[in-house]
Amino acid sequence: MGEQSGMPGFGRTEEDFSRVDVRRLVQALLGVLPAAHVLHDPEDLRPYECDGMAALRQLPLVVVLPDTEAQVVDILKICAGQGVPVVARGAGTGLSGGAQPHRFGVVLSLARLNRIIAIDAHARRAVVQPGVRNLAISEAAAPHGLYYAPDPSSQIACTIGGNVAENSGGVHCLKYGLTIHNLLKVRGVTIHGDIVEFGSLGLDAPGYDLLPLVTGSEGMLAVVTEVTVKLTPKPQLAQCVLAAFDDVVKAGDAVARIIAAGIIPAGLEMMDQPATAAVEEFVHAGYPLDAKAILLCESDGTPEEVAEEVGRVRALLEQSGATEIRVSRDEAERLRFWAGRKAAFPAAGRISPDYYCMDGTIPRKRLGEMLQAIQAMETKYAMRCINVFHAGDGNLHPLILFDANKPGDQHTAEAFGAEILELSVALGGTITGEHGVGIEKINQMCSQFATPEIAAFHRVKAAFDPGGLLNPGKAIPTLNRCAEYGRERMGAGQPVAHPDLPRF
Amino acid sequence: MSVDDLIRQWSECVREAAACGQALCLRGGGTKRFYGRPERGERLDTRACCGIINYEPSELVVTVRAGTPLVELEAALAAQGQMLAFEPPHFGPGATIGGCVAAGLAGPRRAAVGGVRDFILGVRMIDGRGEVLRFGGEVMKNVAGYDVSRVLAGSLGTLGLIVDVSLKVLPKPVAEASLRFEMGEAAALHQLNVWGGRPLPISASVWCDGILELRLSGAAAAVEAAIGRLGGEHIPDAVAEVRWRALREHTDTFFAGAQPSSSQPPLWRLSLPSDALAIELDGAQLVEWGGAQRWLRSGLLPDVIRARVAALGGHATLFRNGVREGAVFHPLTAPMLALQRNLKNAFDPAGVFNPGRLYEGL
Numbered sequence: 001m002g003e004q005s006g007m008p009g010f011g012r013t014e015e016d017f018s019r020v021d022v023r024r025l026v027q028a029l030l031g032v033l034p035a036a037h038v039l040h041d042p043e044d045l046r047p048y049e050c051d052g053m054a055a056l057r058q059l060p061l062v063v064v065l066p067d068t069e070a071q072v073v074d075i076l077k078i079c080a081g082q083g084v085p086v087v088a089r090g091a092g093t094g095l096s097g098g099a100q101p102h103r104f105g106v107v108l109s110l111a112r113l114n115r116i117i118a119i120d121a122h123a124r125r126a127v128v129q130p131g132v133r134n135l136a137i138s139e140a141a142a143p144h145g146l147y148y149a150p151d152p153s154s155q156i157a158c159t160i161g162g163n164v165a166e167n168s169g170g171v172h173c174l175k176y177g178l179t180i181h182n183l184l185k186v187r188g189v190t191i192h193g194d195i196v197e198f199g200s201l202g203l204d205a206p207g208y209d210l211l212p213l214v215t216g217s218e219g220m221l222a223v224v225t226e227v228t229v230k231l232t233p234k235p236q237l238a239q240c241v242l243a244a245f246d247d248v249v250k251a252g253d254a255v256a257r258i259i260a261a262g263i264i265p266a267g268l269e270m271m272d273q274p275a276t277a278a279v280e281e282f283v284h285a286g287y288p289l290d291a292k293a294i295l296l297c298e299s300d301g302t303p304e305e306v307a308e309e310v311g312r313v314r315a316l317l318e319q320s321g322a323t324e325i326r327v328s329r330d331e332a333e334r335l336r337f338w339a340g341r342k343a344a345f346p347a348a349g350r351i352s353p354d355y356y357c358m359d360g361t362i363p364r365k366r367l368g369e370m371l372q373a374i375q376a377m378e379t380k381y382a383m384r385c386i387n388v389f390h391a392g393d394g395n396l397h398p399l400i401l402f403d404a405n406k407p408g409d410q411h412t413a414e415a416f417g418a419e420i421l422e423l424s425v426a427l428g429g430t431i432t433g434e435h436g437v438g439i440e441k442i443n444q445m446c447s448q449f450a451t452p453e454i455a456a457f458h459r460v461k462a463a464f465d466p467g468g469l470l471n472p473g474k475a476i477p478t479l480n481r482c483a484e485y486g487r488e489r490m491g492a493g494q495p496v497a498h499p500d501l502p503r504f
Numbered sequence: 505m506s507v508d509d510l511i512r513q514w515s516e517c518v519r520e521a522a523a524c525g526q527a528l529c530l531r532g533g534g535t536k537r538f539y540g541r542p543e544r545g546e547r548l549d550t551r552a553c554c555g556i557i558n559y560e561p562s563e564l565v566v567t568v569r570a571g572t573p574l575v576e577l578e579a580a581l582a583a584q585g586q587m588l589a590f591e592p593p594h595f596g597p598g599a600t601i602g603g604c605v606a607a608g609l610a611g612p613r614r615a616a617v618g619g620v621r622d623f624i625l626g627v628r629m630i631d632g633r634g635e636v637l638r639f640g641g642e643v644m645k646n647v648a649g650y651d652v653s654r655v656l657a658g659s660l661g662t663l664g665l666i667v668d669v670s671l672k673v674l675p676k677p678v679a680e681a682s683l684r685f686e687m688g689e690a691a692a693l694h695q696l697n698v699w700g701g702r703p704l705p706i707s708a709s710v711w712c713d714g715i716l717e718l719r720l721s722g723a724a725a726a727v728e729a730a731i732g733r734l735g736g737e738h739i740p741d742a743v744a745e746v747r748w749r750a751l752r753e754h755t756d757t758f759f760a761g762a763q764p765s766s767s768q769p770p771l772w773r774l775s776l777p778s779d780a781l782a783i784e785l786d787g788a789q790l791v792e793w794g795g796a797q798r799w800l801r802s803g804l805l806p807d808v809i810r811a812r813v814a815a816l817g818g819h820a821t822l823f824r825n826g827v828r829e830g831a832v833f834h835p836l837t838a839p840m841l842a843l844q845r846n847l848k849n850a851f852d853p854a855g856v857f858n859p860g861r862l863y864e865g866l
Contacts, residue, residue, distance in 0.1 A: 169645050
C-alpha cells in the first residue's frame with residue numbers, strides 16, 4: 001500500500017471508536033447545551049437513524065441541536081477532546097447515506113441554525129445559516145426580483161448547508177452552475193473548534209482557494225455554520241419546448257446538436273418511455289406516451305432573447321427528427337411540462353414498492369450506449385429501470401424498481417446499480433454527478449480512483465481533520481476496503497457486461 | 505520523447521528533488537514571473553508537454569496539456585465558435601494554459617461568467633512524491649472525491665506540476681456591443697450594482713477617470729434591448745475590441761505606468777465586495793468586475809492599503825513591482841494559514857514545488 005506513516009486511516013481497517021464513553025460525552029454536552037437539545041434516549045434518536053437513503057439505518061449515541069455557532073464550536077471541541085465521531089446533518093434529504101449516523105458518534109443537527117441573516121438586494125447576496133431551506137432563500141429574495149439559482153429537486157426541504165456539503169446541482173445547472181458556482185463565502189468550524197472562512201464577499205480570497213474543496217466534501221472537512229450565496233436576477237420570461245422522439249439515440253443527438261449550435265439552455269432534460277408513462281399516470285402532464293423519449297428544453301431571458309432561442313431550438317429539434325414539438329404558451333403550461341419531470345421520483349415510488357436512484361454522469365455522446373447497456377442489464381437482473389436525465393450535462397438518474405420485501409431484491413438492485421456506476425466510469429464519466437458518495441457508492445470510488453488518488457484524498461482529509469472524526473467512513477474508502485472490493489468483484493465470477501472495458 | 509516518457513521523466517525528477525531537498529521552479533512561458541513572491545529553485549520548463557488531447561465542441565469540454573500555448577488553445581476553440589469564458593490575461597506572447605491555471609487570473613468577463621476555477625473540470629498532475637494523480641474528469645457534474653482540481657487555480661504551482669487539464673468551454677456570444685458613460689466613481693459603483701441586479705447581459709465593465717464603459721454579450725435581441733434600456737454612447741466595435749483586450753492584458757494607459765521599467769508606484773489588485781464604497785486611498789484607480797476588482801497604483805505603505813481594504817471586506821495583492829520578498833498576498837488568519845500549510849504538506853511534503861511563491865512556508 002506504499003508509505004502511509006503517520007496518517008490515520010491509511011491502509012488500515014476503519015477506525016475503531018468503540019471505546020467512546022457515552023455518559024461522559026453526554027455530561028460534557030449538557031455543559032454547553034440545554035438538556036432539550038441533547039438527545040440520547042433511543043426513542044428520540046430514531047428520527048435521525050437515516051437520511052434519504054432509508055435502506056441504511058443506524059442509531060447514533062447522541063444527537064445535538066445547537067442554536068449558535070458558539071455551541072457548534074463547543075460541541076466540536078468536546079468531540080475532538082473525547083475522540084468522538086461527528087456527523088453533521090441538515091434536513092436529511094441526501095440520497096447517498098452521507099448523513100447516516102455513526103454508531104459510536106454524535107449527529108450534529110444544524111436544523112436550528114435556520115435564520116436568514118441578511119438579504120442584500122443591492123449586492124445580490126444572501127447570508128444564511130446552514131439550516132435554511134434552499135427554496136426559502138429564493139422566496140426571501142423574490143420581492144427584489146432575485147433568486148438563488150441551484151434548484152435540486154428536493155429544494156422545498158433540503159438545506160443550504162446540505163447543498164454545500166454535496167455541491168448540489170439541479171435542473172438549471174448547465175446555464176447557472178452548481179452550488180460551488182453560486183457561493184461567495186462559507187463559514188465553518190474545524191474539528192479543532194477554529195472558525196474559518198472559505199471564499200470572501202468579493203470574487204476570490206487570498207491563498208489556496210479552499211471553497212471548492214470544502215464544497216462537496218460531505219461534512220468531512222469542516223462543519224458549515226454560515227453561507228453567503230450569490231443571488232441571480234430573475235429572468236423576465238421562461239419558456240419550455242417539449243419534443244418527442246421515436247428513438248432515444250435521436251433524442252441524444254438532438255441534445256448534442258443544440259449544444260453544438262452554441263445554445264446553453266436554462267434546462268435540458270430527457271425521459272425515456274417507461275419514465276414518461278410512470279409520471280404521466282401520476283401528474284397528467286399531457287406527455288406523448290408513444291414517444292421513446294421526450295426532451296424538455298427551457299429558454300429564459302428577455303422576451304426577445306427567448307423568442308430568438310426558442311426559434312433556433314425548434315429548428316434544431318426538427319432537424320433531429322422530433323416527431324412532435326410543443327412550445328409552452330404560458331406559465332401554467334410551462335410548469336405542467338416540468339411537473340412530470342420533477343415528479344419522476346414520487347412516480348417511481350407509485351409504480352414500485354421501492355426504487356434505487358443512480359447518479360452517474362457520462363459524456364453526452366455516450367448516452368445511447370448507456371441506455372442500451374441499461375436495457376441489457378434489465379434482462380440480466382430481471383428488474384425494471386426507468387430513466388430520467390439531466391441531458392444537458394450528461395447526468396443520469398436511472399431509477400431501478402424493486403421490492404425490498406422480496407428476498408434478494410435489494411441485493412440485486414444494488415448489483416444492478418453498481419454495474420451502471422462502473423459503466424459510467426468506463427464511459428469516461430463519474431459515479432456521482434450531484435448526490436454524493438456517502439456510504440452508498442463508497443465501493444465504486446475504488447473503480448473510479450486508483451490507489452494514489454485515494455491516498456491523496458486521505459491526506460487532504462487529514463490536513464483538516466487529522467483524527468478522522470468528521471463523518472468517518474464516508475465518501476473516501478480505505479485502501480483496504482478497495483482491495484477487498486476488488487477481490488470480491490474478481491472472485492464473484494459474474495459475467496461482465498463489457499469485457500473489453502478497462503476495470504479496476 | 506513521447507508524452508508518457510516525459511511524464512515518467514518528470515516524476516523521476518520530482519522524486520529526486522524531494523529526496524535531496526532541491527526546490528523546483530515550474531515555468532511555462534514565463535509571462536507571469538512578475539506575479540507572486542520571487543521564484544526559487546531549479547527551472548522545470550513545462551512547455552514540452554503540449555497539445556490538445558481531446559476537444560469535443562458539443563460536449564463543451566477541452567482537455568489540453570499544460571504546456572500548450574494559450575494562443576493555440578484559444579485559436580482551436582475560436583475555430584469552433586467557442587472560447588475560454590473567463591478571458592484569461594496572457595501578459596506576453598508565450599503564455600501557457602498550465603500557467604494560466606496556476607496563476608488563476610481571469611479577465612473582464614469574470615464577474616459575469618466565473619473565474620478560472622469555475623471552468624476546471626479535471627486535472628492530471630504530479631505531486632511532490634512524484635505520483636501521477638488524476639482528479640475530476642471531462643464531465644460537467646462530478647462530486648466523487650474532493651474537488652482537488654479546482655484548488656489548483658491560483659495555487660501558483662505550489663501543490664503540484666499540472667500535466668493536463670480539462671476545461672469547460674462556452675460558445676462565443678452571438679452579439680456584443682460596448683457603451684460609454686460619463687460618471688463619477690461613486691455613481692458608477694452604485695449604478696453597476698443596480699444593473700447587476702437586473703437581467704441585463706453585461707459581460708464586462710470598467711470605470712476609470714470619470715468614464716464608465718460596459719460590454720454587453722448575448723443573443724442579438726438581448727443586446728439590442730439592453731442598449732435601448734441603458735442608453736450611453738455606443739463605442740464602435742473595432743475600438744471596443746482593442747479596449748477590452750488592452751484592459752485584459754494591462755497594456756492600456758492606466759496599466760502602462762505599472763510596467764517593470766517604470767519608476768511609478770507599484771500596482772495593487774484589490775478584491776472587494778462589488779458594493780464596497782470608493783476606497784479613498786491616494787493613488788490612481790481603475791474599477792472592474794462590477795466593482796469587485798479594483799486596481800490601485802499607489803506608493804502608500806502596504807499595511808495602510810491592506811487595513812483599508814480589509815475594513816471593506818476585501819483583500820489586497822501587491823500585483824506588480826514593489827517589494828516582492830515580503831507578503832505579496834494578503835495575510836491569512838492563523839487557522840486558515842494552518843490549513844493551507846497542511847494542504848501544502850499533503851501534496852508536497854518536501855516543499856519541492858515553487859516554495860515560497862505564494863506565502864513564506866507554502
